[in-house]
Amino acid sequence: MPLSRLMIQQFRNIKACDISLSSGFNFLIGANGSGKTSVLEAIYMLGHGRSFKSSLTGRVIQNECQELFVHGRFLNPDQIEIPVGINKQRDGTVEVKIGGQSGQKLAQLAQVLPLQLIHPEGFELLTDGPKQRRAFIDWGVFHSVAAFFDAWGRFRRLNKQRNALLKTATDYRELKYWDAELSHLAEQIDAWRADYVAQIKPVAEALCQSFLPEFEIQLQYYRGWEKETLYQTLLERNFERDKMLGYTFSGPNKADLRIKVNGTPVEDVLSRGQLKLMVCALRVAQGQHLTSLTGKQCIYLIDDFASELDSERRKRLADCLKATGAQVFVSSITRDQVDDMCMSDSKLFHVEQGRIEQG
Ligand SMILES: Nc1ncnc2c1ncn2[C@@H]1O[C@H](COP(=O)(O)OP(=O)(O)OP(=O)(O)O)[C@@H](O)[C@H]1O
Numbered sequence: 001m002p003l004s005r006l007m008i009q010q011f012r013n014i015k016a017c018d019i020s021l022s023s024g025f026n027f028l029i030g031a032n033g034s035g036k037t038s039v040l041e042a043i044y045m046l047g048h049g050r051s052f053k054s055s056l057t058g059r060v061i062q063n064e065c066q067e068l069f070v071h072g073r074f075l076n077p078d079q080i081e082i083p084v085g086i087n088k089q090r091d092g093t094v095e096v097k098i099g100g101q102s103g104q105k106l107a108q109l110a111q112v113l114p115l116q117l118i119h120p121e122g123f124e125l126l127t128d129g130p131k132q133r134r135a136f137i138d139w140g141v142f143h144s145v146a147a148f149f150d151a152w153g154r155f156r157r158l159n160k161q162r163n164a165l166l167k168t169a170t171d172y173r174e175l176k177y178w179d180a181e182l183s184h185l186a187e188q189i190d191a192w193r194a195d196y197v198a199q200i201k202p203v204a205e206a207l208c209q210s211f212l213p214e215f216e217i218q219l220q221y222y223r224g225w226e227k228e229t230l231y232q233t234l235l236e237r238n239f240e241r242d243k244m245l246g247y248t249f250s251g252p253n254k255a256d257l258r259i260k261v262n263g264t265p266v267e268d269v270l271s272r273g274q275l276k277l278m279v280c281a282l283r284v285a286q287g288q289h290l291t292s293l294t295g296k297q298c299i300y301l302i303d304d305f306a307s308e309l310d311s312e313r314r315k316r317l318a319d320c321l322k323a324t325g326a327q328v329f330v331s332s333i334t335r336d337q338v339d340d341m342c343m344s345d346s347k348l349f350h351v352e353q354g355r356i357e358q359g
């Protein structure tokens with residue numbers, strides 16, 4: 001669902017900004033340190049409630065200021081403008097407004113503004129541990145299964161309680177009661193994730209293949225514990241080991257999306273540019289799948305568009321994004337790197353020392 005307007009206040013080096021947006025491509029052009037990534041960070045905060053660069057709100061709020069604001073208007077499927085906003089203060093207070101109503105939850109923001117971020121460190125999705133790939137799967141499940149958010153939250157709380165109990169328990173029977181509910185949630189979460197990966201797999205593999213035709217790419221879901229074993233049976237069997245470790249070793253909190261290229265883990269085969277292309281393919285595939293499943297369009301945030309990609313690969317990515325019909329924000333240091341992406345409905349913004357002006 002595209003944003004038609006964006007207002008940012010006291011966010012990094014942006015004192016105040018109020019811009020009308022294109023529901024197609026929006027380009028942010030400016031020198032190093034001018035504030036391009038900060039604009040994308042602000043949009044990301046509107047959809048996720050947090051920054052993608054820092055977990056400390058104090059770093060994001062403008063120096064010498066007490067609070068930041070990001071407000072936007074998005075167009076709902078009936079083309080009606082709905083205001084959304086987030087206010088964060090140095091003392092940790094967060095206020096979310098949707099449709100003029102205060103006291104809304106961050107998850108509701110995420111629901112109305114699905115976002116996909118592609119940034120220069122994004123290849124960590126493929127090269128780092130499973131946490132980010134789990135987040136990738138869960139983004140899809142969150143947007144397609146309404147009950148997932150609560151179930152995952154409950155699982156994490158119960159898992160924490162179990163880990164605390166493990167430290168004092170002397171007999172498995174002390175955990176059995178907790179494990180029954182934990183297992184029920186684990187099996188449910190696993191079923192949703194497996195189902196989502198089965199749906200996204202053909203779309204993602206085909207798009208990865210079209211971006212990197214020289215490789216054969218395979219995605220495989222790993223649920224976090226061995227196949228064909230009930231989670232409750234596994235917990236009982238591993239009680240002594242988990243007790244020794246002081247935490248529950250296996251489970252949905254260890255799930256992963258394993259990605260191989262010609263049968264070898266991606267990070268051992270692909271160059272940095274190729275890794276970036278693959279991340280783009282995975283993120284765009286996820287957005288396309290969301291649209292086909294729910295009719296919702298996600299917003300793409302592409303930071304430092306030109307980095308790592310040659311002109312041919314940039315064109316391939318741009319064409320693919322155009323074909324989605326989604327709203328796209330692209331940051332770039334120079335205009336010539338995005339010139340051939342401009343269309344009649346695109347908007348270009350110059351960013352200079354925290355000021356954003358339409359060019
Ligand atoms: N809390 C803050 N208050 C004020 N200014 C800040 C704060 N945090 C960061 N900055 C400044 O804001 C600017 C943020 O720049 P940003 O990362 O958005 O630049 P950019 O245009 O993306 O640059 P690059 O092309 O190098 O990626 C930097 O100049 C930084 O020093």
Ligand SMILES: [Mg+2]
Pocket residue numbers: 036037038303304
């Ligand atoms: Mg930047």
